[in-house]
Amino acid sequence: MNISTVSRTLAIGSFLFATTALASSGNRSTADLYNAFWSPGHLSPFECRFGILNSTPLGLPRCMQASNIQYHLDMLYGIAQANDGNRAAGLSGYQASVDYIKTTLEGAGYDVTIQPFPFNAFYPAGDGVLQVTAPTPTDYVWEEDFTYLSQTEPGDVSGTAVPVDVELGPDNMSTSGCEADDFTDFPAGSIAVIQRGTCAFGQKATNAANAGALGVVIFNQGNTDDRKGLLNATLGDDYAGGIPVLATTYDIGASWIDQPDLQLRVVANVVREQTETFNVITQTSRGKGNNVVMTGAHLDSVFEGAGINDNGSGSAALLELALQMKRAHPRNQVRFAWWGAEEAGLVGSTFYVNSLSQEEQDKIKVYLNYDMIGSPNFGNFIYDGDGSDFDLAGPPGSAATEALFEKYFNLRGIASEVLR
Numbered sequence: 001m002n003i004s005t006v007s008r009t010l011a012i013g014s015f016l017f018a019t020t021a022l023a024s025s026g027n028r029s030t031a032d033l034y035n036a037f038w039s040p041g042h043l044s045p046f047e048c049r050f051g052i053l054n055s056t057p058l059g060l061p062r063c064m065q066a067s068n069i070q071y072h073l074d075m076l077y078g079i080a081q082a083n084d085g086n087r088a089a090g091l092s093g094y095q096a097s098v099d100y101i102k103t104t105l106e107g108a109g110y111d112v113t114i115q116p117f118p119f120n121a122f123y124p125a126g127d128g129v130l131q132v133t134a135p136t137p138t139d140y141v142w143e144e145d146f147t148y149l150s151q152t153e154p155g156d157v158s159g160t161a162v163p164v165d166v167e168l169g170p171d172n173m174s175t176s177g178c179e180a181d182d183f184t185d186f187p188a189g190s191i192a193v194i195q196r197g198t199c200a201f202g203q204k205a206t207n208a209a210n211a212g213a214l215g216v217v218i219f220n221q222g223n224t225d226d227r228k229g230l231l232n233a234t235l236g237d238d239y240a241g242g243i244p245v246l247a248t249t250y251d252i253g254a255s256w257i258d259q260p261d262l263q264l265r266v267v268a269n270v271v272r273e274q275t276e277t278f279n280v281i282t283q284t285s286r287g288k289g290n291n292v293v294m295t296g297a298h299l300d301s302v303f304e305g306a307g308i309n310d311n312g313s314g315s316a317a318l319l320e321l322a323l324q325m326k327r328a329h330p331r332n333q334v335r336f337a338w339w340g341a342e343e344a345g346l347v348g349s350t351f352y353v354n355s356l357s358q359e360e361q362d363k364i365k366v367y368l369n370y371d372m373i374g375s376p377n378f379g380n381f382i383y384d385g386d387g388s389d390f391d392l393a394g395p396p397g398s399a400a401t402e403a404l405f406e407k408y409f410n411l412r413g414i415a416s417e418v419l420r
């Protein structure tokens, strides 16, 4: 998209605006007039039915009714309610979300592509257990004293606690468990007690598994005050150690050192499986197919909630945009994507990009991503596409995109701010 095209279409929109709204104006400011035009109820949704109003950059946002977007959000919330409270990738709430987007788009006349991709699903099936079983039995408190390292294998194991190359105290430089050498004297069939520090959690746990550990507890490093509490970390999508791994605080881990016959029980009640999940993709039938404007939002939620802000908001707005654009005549083809498994690390969108030939990739001239766009305490923030504010420009087209957003907010007299 270039700026002269934008200006021209803004001008067409202005004309339309003039014919529908200006006639009854007094001597209010331009921004007031535009805002009157955009105010709910000023025009009836009737005008949005025929692809004239919603074919223009000024008319399209007018046709985007908050009540319609709220309706989609309510549907996504209902889906989460009916599916254990979440819409996480790999689970039934996500599948129902895919179905909702697909059937709604198809109802409007779109051809919809459901793109499957491989995905390593991980989610808790229940609370874990961490106990000292001897000499003095102690139960630790789930989510307070300990938690799962994400991507742990499930399991219920018991054995002697064996500290691995730990270094306690402030300013320590722990390399606990980072080298295979750390496990030279490690007795197979015991539980490795490993300290955070220097290398990745997955590497520590894999070294322990290779040395014959039944399970691992990784405690926080304790070198600084902000590394004493409960860890929230991942072993990585590619963790292949095959044994359960829990995380605990520095104080708990440190209390086990120098206790030669300490017996631990480690239980991870999780599901970890290689499965597949889906992207949902559609596009306008009209517009230049070699000059595609693409927009996307991740449809999956985290496991812990319904994901209505993150990212029902982006998904619902994108759905309504697609519905409104079904009647539009865009100059360039507009493609819409609802991504799967974003919360697991941009898995769906990465798969999509890799599935396109270079030629197909080159047809996409700009991509706009919408993640968490609804809030009662909002700001109108625009990314620094041209790099003028933060010296970090986006890919080609980002400067024009930033200018377009600025133009829109300026037109309406709404404050906006550029951020990196």
Ligand SMILES: [Zn+2]
Pocket: 298, 310, 311, 371, 372
């Ligand atoms: Zn998100």
